[in-house]
Amino acid sequence: MSATSAPRHIEAFAHAAGSVAAGVPGGATGWHGTLLNIHIAPAASYEMEELTEAHCVAGRGIEGDRYFLGTGTYSPKPDTREVTLIEQEVLDALARNDPPLQGGPIQLAPIDHRRNLTVRGVPLNHLVGRRFRVGEVILRGGRLNFPCKYLEELLGQPVYLPLYNRSGLNCGIERGGIIRPGDPITLLD
Amino acid sequence: MSTRIVMKLRVAESVATTPEVVRLTFVHPQRPELPAWEAGAHVDLRLPDGRTRQYSLCGDPADRSRYVLAIKREDAGRGGSLWTHANLTPGAVAHVSHPRNNFGLAPGARRHILIGGGIGVTPLAAMARSLAARGADYTLHLCARSAGQAPLLAELQALCGDRLRCWFSADGPRFDPAILGAPEDGVHLYACGPQRLTDAVQATLGRAGWPAERVHVEHFAPIDDADFKPEPFDALIASTGEVVHVPADTSLLEVLRRRGFAMPSSCEIGVCGSCECGYRDGTVIHRDVVLPLVRRQDRMMPCVSRARVNVTLEL
Structure with missing residues (x-):
């Protein structure tokens, strides 16, 4: 494993996407979501490891994760990537081949998609430029995630097109703390 | 051809199969099953300094509960096997990639x-x-200096019975590929070992008229071309129009990395196939031992292969 170096992140609301979206009204409200799974990986291409609790550090990431350590595939390119989220509903849709643009059902388990948090009931595409709470932690939606060919290669599964436009959300951490599966997720503003 | 996920596996067993070769069994600490693989596959073993070594899986592909590697201590090698022999004792954690297969059964x-x-x-x-x-x-056909130096001999005898033929140079004739004779329909041959053996097999069978696509060879050593003189060249990136200069003393892979391309790689000596990329409009000097001839017209391994004057990369 390469030596740990300090990570460089773009603050979520300073990101080109987040900074524009933060001033635009609209988006889903009134939803109540849940944190299902937490995963981290120590370095680029290492298998993800599931956690029963995780320590989120403001401005940096989840302790032990490659984007906290600066050892991720994209760590050399500063971006908003302190915490990444994806919807369980997207994984469910892939599993039922919906929409049928892919070869067939794709089983993408929470340990495989390489985002940190798998959530249910959270409209992630509406949260760019928004603040929301995961347990005691406050996250800022910085930009939509988009699928990468690297993930497709790593998994040996054709997930690039099927994940398009529903690949999750890259966030910054405004207020750190401990999160656990089962934590409620709610909109702040 | 691509990057593979790396797992932290636990060494469950370590047995000396010869004085120089240790047979290591790995299990996943959390999962009962490891990723599936087929015979001929290898894994990357990551060393603490980030370098990797390729080792073939030598256990039973049908047994998903464990991976088995046999690793020879190479006192004059690049250091990976010495580290392995010293550190991978039962209970130790090893960083092992998902398998990759460049050498499958036909x-x-x-x-x-x-x-x-x-x-x-x-x-x-x-x-x-x-x-x-x-x-x-x-x-x-198992070729070794003596029975005592033949890796996995006892288990191969038990498995193969009469189908195992041993060639121990200390007390008998060496293996001679000429005994294989003329090619027969539907017969495929697979050779792995020192380059002098695989070279002899390929040369002898080539003369005997064996079609190259039925003679499969795997190398775990780079191409032996000590006289090669690298020359500088320019690479045009097709997607951006950017031109990168590759000095004589630097690999194309290294130059691409410095320019911010997240290029997967593993062995960086042209044997594993991780860094493969596409090219066009150029004369490439292929120096890897993994890419089949038919794919060399538009694919290359930037860790060791270079170009004459310039090349356009499909990046």
Whole structure:
């Protein structure tokens, strides 16, 4: 494993996407979501490891994760990537081949998609430029995630097109703390 | 051809199969099953300094609970095997990639001839297990200095019975590829071992009229071309129009990395196939030992391969 170096992140609301979206009204409200799974990986291409609790550090990431350590595939390119989220509903849709643009059902388990948090009931595409709470932690939606060919290669599964436009959300951490599966997720503003 | 996920596996067992070769069994600390693989596959073992070494899986492909590697201590090697022998004792954690296969059994072959020289027998051991399990017709030639220095000998004898032919140079004739004679329909041959063995197999069988696509060879050593003089060249990136200069003393892979391309790689000596990329409009000097001839017209391994004057990369 390469030596740990300090990570460089773009603050979520300073990101080109987040900074524009933060001033635009609209988006889903009134939803109540849940944190299902937490995963981290120590370095680029290492298998993800599931956690029963995780320590989120403001401005940096989840302790032990490659984007906290600066050892991720994209760590050399500063971006908003302190915490990444994806919807369980997207994984469910892939599993039922919906929409049928892919070869067939794709089983993408929470340990495989390489985002940190798998959530249910959270409209992630509406949260760019928004603040929301995961347990005691406050996250800022910085930009939509988009699928990468690297993930497709790593998994040996054709997930690039099927994940398009529903690949999750890259966030910054405004207020750190401990999160656990089962934590409620709610909109702040 | 791509990056593979790396797992932290636990060493469950370590047994000396010869004085120089240790047979290591790995299990996943959390999962009962490891990723599936087929005979001929290898994994990358990551060393603490970030370098990787390729080792063939030599256990039973049908047994998903464990991976088995046999690793020879190479006192004059690049250091990976010495580290492995010193550190991978039972209970230790090793960083092991998902398997990759550049050396699979030919589907539909009627008969298989396996030729292993020394530690090169490892992928062939897995092949023999698969072939034996499906009742296929095969012969395994095991070449070594003596029985005491033949890796996995006891288990191969038990597995293969009469299908194992041993060639121990200390007390008998060396293996001579000429005994294989003329090619027969549906017979495929697989050789792995020192380059002098694989070169002899390819040369002899080539003269005997064996089609190259039925002679499969795996190298775990880079191409031996000490006289090669690298020249500088320019690479045009097709997607951006950017031109990058590759100095004589730097690999194309290294130059691309410095320019911010997240290029996967592993062995960086042209044997593993991780860094493969596409090219056009140029004359490439292929120096890897993994890319099949038919794909060399538009694919290359930037860790060791270079170009004359310029090349356009499909990046």
